[in-house]
Amino acid sequence: MSRGTVSRVLNGGRYVSTAALAAVQRAVVETGYVANSSARSLATSRSGAVAFVLTEPQERLFEDPNFHVLLRSCTQALAERDLVLMLLLAGSAAEHQRVLRFLRGRHVDGMLLVSTHLGDPLVAEASRSGLPVVAAGRPLGHEHDVRSVAADDRGGARAMVEHLVARGRRRVTTVAGPQDTSGGVERLAGYFDVVGRRARAVDVVAADGWTHAAGERAMARLLEQVPDLDAVFVASDLMASGALAALRRAGREVPGDVAVGGFDDSRVAVQVDPPLTTVRQPLVEVGRRMVDLLLAQIAGEAEVEPAVLPTELVVRAST
Amino acid sequence: MSRGTVSRVLNGGRYVSTAALAAVQRAVVETGYVANSSARSLATSRSGAVAFVLTEPQERLFEDPNFHVLLRSCTQALAERDLVLMLLLAGSAAEHQRVLRFLRGRHVDGMLLVSTHLGDPLVAEASRSGLPVVAAGRPLGHEHDVRSVAADDRGGARAMVEHLVARGRRRVTTVAGPQDTSGGVERLAGYFDVVGRRARAVDVVAADGWTHAAGERAMARLLEQVPDLDAVFVASDLMASGALAALRRAGREVPGDVAVGGFDDSRVAVQVDPPLTTVRQPLVEVGRRMVDLLLAQIAGEAEVEPAVLPTELVVRAST
DNA sequence: TCCTGATCTGGGAGCGCTCACACTACGCAG
């Protein structure tokens, strides 16, 4: 039995007699043989691993459940294709350098880029390196050279604001997300789509982060600027939980005095009181599609159309 | 300039002249050379990667912030030593098989085992395989053959129950965690340490999961069994947030009617209303120590003493 | 002067695979 035959069996078994195939398979089971991955990588120049790169400072990562849903969904989708996920953090400058060195070392076959900000140098470097890359969310400033998968942020925001208006609310305000991220920009655009000419500058406060605390701060400021507001669309559930805290502290009833709408339909939406009306983002699907796009790119397929997945309004007690 | 010299420079530079060293370093910078990791792995039979294995069904992973703190801390600690973390899920039987095959293929130099249950076959396999392994939390049934790092669950629980008693509460009950996990068992033991002879069977309800929903269910049952309870120690913050919901639904004021103590000091502790008195688990430190122990084991050091890290009572408004 | 040991360099061997190609055997059409 030659090495070549064994290798053929292990890689799909074309041009192998049934006798040889059975013999090899039996031997594999008996000896518990597992191919050495480094040797295989060296010979094929494919590592079987994909990097999942988080460009985000500590606080958000600790807090935001969205990342974890995405992380899990990507891990699973990769595992189904016998690929493994390597988790890389690129929050600080030092980490950033390490990630770049790592990618250049061709440890991985591709890269999933999560939560990028406008001007993030990693996006530019990634697109320049020639390594297959797929971003979660529209990569601001690199829409044309980096493939991406995103939820329909703008459409979802529009649906939410329309819902608030349909509930009879007169003064619909918004706590927007950070404006250097695609989610922040798009969801605010959706708000303006509906509010249109009636929009006033004071009705909008952009939070300085996607966190609970940032949502609380932004809501407090919004209450100062617009004391008679009766509805607020908050650009994420986590920020909305902070907004609820600010409203409670100000003595406003939800939804009696103020209707609150969130975004994401993450688990915090049902853990707060009252449960949040929100916009469901199909994050599990986003993860799967990211993996699909990445594998297509690794295989050399040339599709560049970014994927945009539909969102869905989920009505609960807060509006 | 020979390959040998270059290799020597790249690996610490013993027995290299300063001239050669400078020349190689310059060349590396100029050409942007990065060593190929598969080739290096093949030659050294070290992969530079460590597996982070989650043995847990979907729901908990989505919910519990503890995992993410641990995940991040391990990722960071590994990165500082130029190692990379591979995330593996072993929730279902199929995933389980894949993980085993993966480990046997020597893709990784070691394994961090998180959230194991009593009777988990992965623990047995891991300890048998000879691959360096460190578990988070005492690995029930394998305390002597698998190294571990854990917080002082029992001591922390004791401090919390003592605190409730010191607050003048007469009927201190507990929502315990699942009894097939070390956290569940140890924290309940800490409760009994304080309550001692006065303990009654009806005062204890073990939840069937570590989730918000499980905490809510368990609390509802506890209220049925002990209508006059005036304090409850809940074995995790996430479950405590569920317990708060159940108490609110039953019309009980917190902390007026019922004092509620949690465990973990995760971010949910400060996001619920009222903020939870809880027990801080040094999870970041746990992650670092796990990595330390694992690297020591990989290096062949023989220490087997499991690490137990101190906890700390954090008093907030719920008690 | 010669020997010894320390420092440094070069190159062969080998890590465990896959790939490409040469080769055999065999069936079937011309």
Next chain:
DNA sequence: CTGCGTAGTGTGAGCGCTCCCAGATCAGGA
């Protein structure tokens, strides 16, 4: 009977490193 295509097998080469040994150079002591 010859030629040709196809299924199946064996083998050399090579992926890009590290390890190890042989050899060169040089300083310092006998």
